[in-house]
Amino acid sequence: MLFTSLTFLAFFTVFFICYWLIFTTVRAQNLFLLISSCIFYGWFSWPFLLLLLGSSAFNYWLGIGIGHTKDEKRRRLLLWIGLFQGIGCLFIFKYYNFFAQSAGATFHFRPDAFLLHVILPLGISFYTFRTLSYILDIYNEKLAPTNNWVSFFTYVSFFPCLISGPIDKPGAFLLQLKNARRFNGEQAADGLHQIIWGLFKKLVVADNCALLTQNVFDHYKTMPAGSLLFGAFLAIIQLYADFSGYSDMAIGLSKMIGLEVTRNFNYPFFAQNIADYWRRWHISLTAWFTEYVFMPLAGRFRNYGKGGLIGAIIIDFAIIGIWHGANFTFLLFGLLNGCYYIPLILRGKLNKKPPTSKGLLPGFRELVNMAGTFLLVMLTVVVFRADSVTQALDYLRRLLSPTILSGFWISEHANIYITLAGIFVLFAFEWVQRDKAHPLQLDRISGAPLRAAIYYSIILFTLLCCASATNEFIYFKF
Amino acid sequence: MDQNEILATITDVFRDALDDEKIILARETTAADVDNWDSLTHFQLVVAVERKFSIRFNSQEFLRWKNVGEMVDSISAKLNP
Numbered sequence: 001m002l003f004t005s006l007t008f009l010a011f012f013t014v015f016f017i018c019y020w021l022i023f024t025t026v027r028a029q030n031l032f033l034l035i036s037s038c039i040f041y042g043w044f045s046w047p048f049l050l051l052l053l054g055s056s057a058f059n060y061w062l063g064i065g066i067g068h069t070k071d072e073k074r075r076r077l078l079l080w081i082g083l084f085q086g087i088g089c090l091f092i093f094k095y096y097n098f099f100a101q102s103a104g105a106t107f108h109f110r111p112d113a114f115l116l117h118v119i120l121p122l123g124i125s126f127y128t129f130r131t132l133s134y135i136l137d138i139y140n141e142k143l144a145p146t147n148n149w150v151s152f153f154t155y156v157s158f159f160p161c162l163i164s165g166p167i168d169k170p171g172a173f174l175l176q177l178k179n180a181r182r183f184n185g186e187q188a189a190d191g192l193h194q195i196i197w198g199l200f201k202k203l204v205v206a207d208n209c210a211l212l213t214q215n216v217f218d219h220y221k222t223m224p225a226g227s228l229l230f231g232a233f234l235a236i237i238q239l240y241a242d243f244s245g246y247s248d249m250a251i252g253l254s255k256m257i258g259l260e261v262t263r264n265f266n267y268p269f270f271a272q273n274i275a276d277y278w279r280r281w282h283i284s285l286t287a288w289f290t291e292y293v294f295m296p297l298a299g300r301f302r303n304y305g306k307g308g309l310i311g312a313i314i315i316d317f318a319i320i321g322i323w324h325g326a327n328f329t330f331l332l333f334g335l336l337n338g339c340y341y342i343p344l345i346l347r348g349k350l351n352k353k354p355p356t357s358k359g360l361l362p363g364f365r366e367l368v369n370m371a372g373t374f375l376l377v378m379l380t381v382v383v384f385r386a387d388s389v390t391q392a393l394d395y396l397r398r399l400l401s402p403t404i405l406s407g408f409w410i411s412e413h414a415n416i417y418i419t420l421a422g423i424f425v426l427f428a429f430e431w432v433q434r435d436k437a438h439p440l441q442l443d444r445i446s447g448a449p450l451r452a453a454i455y456y457s458i459i460l461f462t463l464l465c466c467a468s469a470t471n472e473f474i475y476f477k478f
Numbered sequence: 479m480d481q482n483e484i485l486a487t488i489t490d491v492f493r494d495a496l497d498d499e500k501i502i503l504a505r506e507t508t509a510a511d512v513d514n515w516d517s518l519t520h521f522q523l524v525v526a527v528e529r530k531f532s533i534r535f536n537s538q539e540f541l542r543w544k545n546v547g548e549m550v551d552s553i554s555a556k557l558n559p
Contacts, residue, residue: 140541279516290517291541298521299537309522351519352497 001043003249004202011040016256026180030150033158033257040159041122048121051089056156058085059131060149066138067145075139082135086128093120098326123163125323129288130156134170136292143171151177158261160253164246166264166284173261181258191255193440196455197429198248200462201241205426207467208419209238217385220395225404228395236374236381237423240268243282248438267434268377269427272354272369274340277377279353289320306345313345314338324384329392333384340376360432418465425461479557484550488527495519495526505547531557 001008015036023032042049062082069075097115104111134152137143146152155173216223216231223231247264254261262284271277278286294316301308314335321334344350357363362370379396386392433439440458442451479487489503496514509515515523524540527549533556543549 140538142542142544275518279518287517295517295521295541296537299524299540302525351495351514351522353514 001040003246003253004199007043011036011043012253019257020183024180026178027150029180030148030154030177034150034154037154037157037159037162041157041162044122044163048124051121051124052127052157053153055085055089055128055131056153057149058082059135059156060146060152062135063138063145063152064147066135079135079139083132086132090124090128092116093118093124095322095326126165126167127156127162129167129285130170132292133167133288137170143174146174148177158254158259160250160257161261164243164250165282166247166250166262167288168262168284173259176259184258187258188256190441191252193442193455194248194252194255194438196458196462197438197440198245198252200422200458201245201248201426203462203466204422205241205419206238206245208415208422208465209234209241211415211467212419213238213385217395220398223398224406225399225401226406228399229404232378232382232399234419235385236378237426239381239384240265240281241426251438263437267430269374270356270370270431270434271373272356272366273344273349273373274337274376275344275350276353277373278337285320285323289316289323293319309345309350310342313341317341328389329383329386332389332392333380336380336383358435415467422461422465425458479554481550481554484531484553484557485546487530488546488549488553491526491530492523495523503546505545505550507546508544527553533557 001011015032019029019032019036023029038049038053041052059082062078065078066075066082069078097118100111100114103109104114134143134155138145151174154177155168155170158168158173161168213231213234216227216234220228220231244265251261251263264282264284266280266283268277268280271280294312297315298309298312301312304311315338317334317338318331319334321330321332321337324330324333341350354366354369355363357366379399382395382399383389383392386395429439433441440455442454445451445454485503485505489501492503492512492515493499493501496512496519498513501512503512509517509520521540524535528534531553533553535552535556539552540549543552
């Protein structure tokens with residue numbers, strides 16, 4: 001049940017009407033939200049719904065155990081049991097076969113007998129991080145355990161964010177579930193506008209880019225360097241439009257339900273250095289890792305000064321890379337991003353956010369910084385996108401060759417102009433509206449007809465120019 | 479050193495580390511109230527505070543602070559055991 005499908009439209013319409021018209025008490029709203037989330041997830045896979053509910057029940061019980069125990073040893077034991085369960089599930093479903101195959105290749109044995117025939121449960125990386133966050137926050141005494149199982153299960157399985165985030169912290173989310181939501185027309189309209197923007201990014205930009213990038217990555221050996229550069233450009237735009245489009249829809253749907261969830265993207269292509277970029281890209285995941293992995297590591301390494309800080313960042317990013325999937329490409333992607341922090345740390349610039357312009361045009365230095373950062377993340381996304389490290393390095397070697405300036409050709413011309421028009425609209429709206437939570441917050445425009453004209457233009461553009469084939473969201477497979 | 483002096487000193491540390499002279503800290507201030515105070519800069523603020531007061535926190539302590547007031551209490555407890 002993709003957000004872009006008619007099935008989801010029907011599901012959400014029925015949900016929306018019942019939620020606001022029939023279920024008006026906090027208990028009824030939360031229970032209805034939980035049941036709807038189970039139906040949403042069960043639509044993808046009923047057996048994996050049991051895993052989701054089992055994991056929720058186990059961590060609910062652990063949370064109460066950790067929160068109500070004074071004995072530090074017992075608290076720590078319960079925490080470790082929770083970490084073992086969450087990370088263990090991720091390992092079995094996501095990484096076990098990769099390790100078995102890698103061990104087979106290294107030690108020259110056939111791994112077939114050791115492989116598990118399992119498929120990855122949808123959204124497991126995201127909901128597991130919610131349960132881990134919950135028990136870690138209770139252990140760190142930042143959060144009291146909830147005694148309301150419906151609220152906790154709703155936090156873990158909240159359907160707009162279940163499959164691909166954002167990964168909300170439990171404290172802020174559970175607090176919102178304590179009171180009944182009252183329909184707020186302004187909030188719902190804002191949510192709807194954000195969904196429209198998310199659909200535009202997904203259907204026009206990401207899906208049109210997908211047709212072209214697939215072609216480039218499939219035939220990169222026969223293409224000139226200019227085409228490979230263009231392919232890398234489209235790949236980073238596709239990844240951004242796909243994932244941030246999904247996030248916009250998730251946040252917009254949440255607003256329509258009367259709940260605020262955490263922001264996941266903050267115009268990352270306007271970042272001026274790599275630290276700035278990662279503060280703007282997949283914010284909820286980066287913040288999760290910074291709090292639960294980087295900070296404890298940095299604490300342990302702090303006697304080693306800047307070297308310790310660099311070590312903590314690189315390990316943190318290596319794990320972020322591996323979080324995306326069991327492939328050496330993701331590990332390399334993470335390591336590279338960690339290494340990009342080294343100049344910032346050595347120059348003492350990690351804490352300092354570069355000055356940004358408020359006007360229509362960026363300053364010269366800002367423009368140079370943005371272009372440099374974009375180029376770096378664009379080349380790195382080749383590693384993220386490639387099937388293997390060998391393919392990534394081969395692609396980059398061919399890209400960084402003298403033919404890079406000799407122009408480009410891409411065999412499938414049909415949607416290039418629509419794709420480029422979509423990318424232009426994306427960048428133009430995001431630049432002008434970069435101080436807003438999303439680009440369709442048009443409160444600066446006082447005339448309602450003009451605002452409506454802009455909304456309908458985006459809808460029309462989406463309907464007319466959406467790609468012929470829609471793809472599953474990229475982050476579903478993580 | 480009393481709690482007000484500690485608060486004034488850590489305000490200076492924050493201003494210096496985050497390069498922002500406009501920062502004003504109160505006991506109730508949280509990371510959400512200060513521009514640039516995020517999880518990445520939090521650790522470096524901790525190290526800067528440790529250096530300023532010549533003290534050392536364990537990771538349990540600085541992971542548990544919910545606001546500036548709890549940070550001030552931790553510093554005070556170490557300075558006045």
